[in-house]
Amino acid sequence: AGKEVNAEVTEFKNKRSSDANAYYWLLNGWIAECLNDAGCTYGEFNIPYNAELIHEVNKTIWGLKTTTKMDIHEFCDYTTKVTQFWQERTQGEFIPKELAESYLIKKGYDLERNLR
Numbered sequence: 644a645g646k647e648v649n650a651e652v653t654e655f656k657n658k659r660s661s662d663a664n665a666y667y668w669l670l671n672g673w674i675a676e677c678l679n680d681a682g683c684t685y686g687e688f689n690i691p692y693n694a695e696l697i698h699e700v701n702k703t704i705w706g707l708k709t710t711t712k713m714d715i716h717e718f719c720d721y722t723t724k725v726t727q728f729w730q731e732r733t734q735g736e737f738i739p740k741e742l743a744e745s746y747l748i749k750k751g752y753d754l755e756r757n758l759r
Contacts, residue, residue, distance in 0.1 A: 681736065
């Protein structure tokens, strides 16, 4: 139509779903709840744990600036590592209220198709 266009070609990354992201924030909240129930607090001012603080702690532990650029596989591995870390750190006291797979299936997520 006589107009110039710019096209940019980049590698396709299969990004995680908003439901996967929602599960991660639930997971962080459950970790915070476990720590708070055990009487743990953060820092010299005894700040109660919350999902955002756990997220910042997780990023620090794994040396991440952000999790938003992770693809599906990276994010699945990351949430598994987070779960295992906090289970070990709490000597088995932390148990997620629901596993990611069952949460995502309830949300209608097709794991077989999306993990390819």
